[in-house]
Amino acid sequence: MNETINTVAQKVQALFKETHDGLVTNENRKILVSHNGTFSQELVGSLSNGVEKLLVSKGDKRIVIKRMFSILLEGLQNIRLHGQHDQNGEQLAFLVIAADDDSYKVHMANMVENSEVDKIQSYLDDLNSQEEDVLKEKYLTVLSNEFMSSKGGAGLGLITTRMKSGPLGCHFSELNEHQSLFVLEVTLPRIKR
Numbered sequence: 379m380n381e382t383i384n385t386v387a388q389k390v391q392a393l394f395k396e397t398h399d400g401l402v403t404n405e406n407r408k409i410l411v412s413h414n415g416t417f418s419q420e421l422v423g424s425l426s427n428g429v430e431k432l433l434v435s436k437g438d439k440r441i442v443i444k445r446m447f448s449i450l451l452e453g454l455q456n457i458r459l460h461g462q463h464d465q466n467g468e469q470l471a472f473l474v475i476a477a478d479d480d481s482y483k484v485h486m487a488n489m490v491e492n493s494e495v496d497k498i499q500s501y502l503d504d505l506n507s508q509e510e511d512v513l514k515e516k517y518l519t520v521l522s523n524e525f526m527s528s529k530g531g532a533g534l535g536l537i538t539t540r541m542k543s544g545p546l547g548c549h550f551s552e553l554n555e556h557q558s559l560f561v562l563e564v565t566l567p568r569i570k571r
Contacts, residue, residue, distance in 0.1 A: 385554070386464050386465070386470065386553045386554055386557070387464065387466075387468070387470060389551070389553050389559070390414070390470040390471075390472070390487075390489075390553065390559055391414060393472075393487065393551055393559055393561070394412075394414040394472040394474070394487070397472070397474050397485050397487070397561065398412055398474050401474060401476040401483060401485070402476070405476070405478070405483070406478060407476035407477055407478045407483060408476060408477055408478070409474065409475070409476050410429070410432060410475045410476060410477055410482075411425065411428070411429055411432075411473065411474070411475040412472070412473065412474045412475070413425065413472060413473045414471075414472040415470075415471070415472075416468065416469050416470075416471065417454050417457050417458050417469070417471055417473075418458075419458070422450075422451070422454040422455065422458065425450065425454065425473065426447055426450045426451050426454070429446060429447070429450055429475065430443055430446070430447050433446055436477075438568055438569065439569040441569065442482075442566065442567075442568055442569050445542040445543065445566055446482060446484075446566055448538060448539075448542055449484060449538075449539050449542055449543060449564055449566065450473075450484070452534075452535035452536075452538050452539050453473075453484070453486040453535065453539060453562065453564070454473065454486065455535065456486075456488070456535045456536075457469070457471045457486060457487075457488040460488070460490075461488030461489055461490075462488070462489040462490055462491060462557055463489070464489065464557070469488070469489070470488075470489055470559075471486075471487055471488040471489070472485075472486070472487045473485070473486050473487075477568070479568070480567065480568060481565050481566060481567045481568055482565070482566040482568060483563070483564070483565055483566075484563070484564040484565075484566065485561055485562070485563055485564075486561070486562045486564075487559050487560060487561040487562070488559070488560055489553065489557045489558070489559055489560070490550075490557065490558055490559075490560045491556065491557060491558075492552065492555070492556055492557060492558050495550050495558055495560070498548070498550075498560060499548065499550070501533055501536065502536065502546055502548055505533075505536060505537060505540045505546065506540070506545045506546060508540075510541070513537060513540060513541050514541070516537055517534070517537045517538065517541065520533065520534045520537065521534065536562075539562075539564060542566075543564045543565060543566050544565065544567075546562060546563065546564060547562075547563030547564075547565075548560065548561060548562050548563060549561050549563075
């Protein structure tokens, strides 16, 4: 049993490193923030506030800073609330934020059940195909509690993230016969002062 636990943790660690290194090597971006492990409520708040201060210091416009703060808060809360636990009870997840002169790239990852992969992919494909007015309508519908799950808004964070950034990327890496790592990729254009 411990062999499986270590294998899952090692796979998540390897995917984190691959994402981190790929942003630097393949995309020529500078890593601003990276974390691999669990996300407590305190860490979510600290990361969100720290990134906000960092973007202010880099001279980004207030609208970019507010969008990033919202994307991080939604994404990290999603990891905390919806991320699966491994057999050791750990919630394996990661965050990498990288930048170049034109945009920020945010990668957030958490474990999901393999049975949910197609559903998540379809939902993101649907969100990416929608125009802004349809997304706003969908947001208001979910907000009015018509489609609430036991853990919160049914995709409300993903809708918000899509509205704040544009099309969302994602990929899934199978960890074992029950779980995969879901990596959400968000690109946020920079607007300089």
